[in-house]
Amino acid sequence: MANCSTLAIPITIVGMICVVITALLGFFYAPLVDPNSWNAPEAYRILYWHVPFAWTSFLSFCLLFIGASSWYVKRSESGWTMLVIGSQLGLLFGLGVIISGPIWGSAEWGVPWDWGDVRLNSYALLTSVALFLVMSIRSQPDGQETRDTLAAIGLFGFVLVPVTAVATTLWREEQNRKIDKEVLT
Amino acid sequence: MNGEIEAIVTYSILAAMLFSYTFSRISSLSKLKREIAGKPTEDSKE
DSSP states (O other), rough: HHHHHHHHHHHHHHHHHHHHHHHHHHHHHHHHHOOTTTTGGGGGGGGGHHHHHHHHHHHHHHHHHHHHHHHHHHHOOOOOOOOEEEEEEEHHHHHHHHHHHHHHHHHHOOOOOOTTTTHHHHHHHHHHHHHHHHHHHHHHHOOOHHHHHHHHHHHHHHHHHHHHHHHHHHHHHHHHHHHHHHHHH | OOOOOHHOOOHHHHHHHHHHHHHHHHHHHHHHHHHHHHHHHHHHOO
């Protein structure tokens, strides 16, 4: 455990340097998309952080799931710590996706949110589960009953991860079908 | 309007979120380390 805490700060600093490098590459090195095919070609650069944020949030929810399971099975203190960290990171990266997505959407589509798009709505629900967990952990008295309840909600939240992933895949296939149909007609 | 301002605003917001969270975690960890390091000294005083 002592080794973990010794490595935590250097690893975090390396991660933050990589984040800055990604932003710089996204802005100054990555090629621009075809300006004729996109309404807001420069806004496309948002996706260089938007997509990694989304994947990192999924990893955070995996951490939350492992922590919640570990709490249920072994009443493990490290499991509870993983749940707390997983929910905080899930909220941080989830909010990043929820903020960056609509800004890109309003620039590219003209509307910030598509209520008919399952992936957006299921992802928003996923982030709201993380928000609920973070707020509950901060506000509720710490005890076994509270931890059991919040771990159950964390497990429910993780169920939304494959739902969101499947919704994203189905939505992409549907969009491709629509584009193919438009090209043929 | 090609979305340049939107991209800059988005990166600024996300960077502020990410860096503020990271620095708050690092400062909490450093504080905890200092407290742990300080404990044996207090015990030895007693």
